[in-house]
């Protein structure tokens with residue numbers, strides 16, 4: 001797996017590189033946006049870790065340009081952002097970024113996010129049956145079965161409605177990603193949905209009752225204030 005790291009702060013870039021090379025990823029480094037486009041064309045990375053604040057072309061511009069070209073391989077793009085307000089820009093502008101990570105982040109968090117993205121890419125290619133596995137859940141998309149792993153290898157099959165299942169599948173497909181209510185509506189009800197986006201909250205509440213140990217203090221389906229929801233669980 002080829003990863004291109006685009007970051008002008010050399011120390012951070014090196015840290016990311018060392019972290020990923022320890023995990024046996026093949027890494028390339030670009031210290032500015034133009035160089036990033038150049039290297040991207042040469043090595044066709046599977047994934048690009050792209051800092052937003054770069055000299056010259058910023059990360060959002062680089063992202064847009066990569067998406068405009070049609071390279072042989074369409075890389076996954078993980079944006080790095082330093083400030084909270086940039087998250088709104090990434091989500092709002094639909095630049096084509098697949099995920100983002102807020103600085104400072106731990107090496108462990110970075111690796112988990114990279115693996116989650118690359119798993120997605122494997123899923124795109126395979127015709128095998130689809131399922132999601134995290135530490136606490138298994139979702140079988142073909143059979144529409146959701147299971148929660150309990151202590152001592154015990155497994156509980158969750159009794160979810162189709163909508164709840166699809167909601168969980170959407171969230172779990174992308175651990176850590178923040179979904180706005182509108183994005184969830186588009187995904188689950190379709191673009192022609194006409195109604196109150198608070199309908200999402202209702203279904204989230206029902207889902208939590210069924211999957212959370214304590215629905216009042218959710219540990220898996222988390223609220224992100226002012227934005228929406230995200231799913232959190234350890235990768236396996």
Ligand code: CA
Nearest residue numbers: 008051053054
């Ligand atoms: Ca930077």
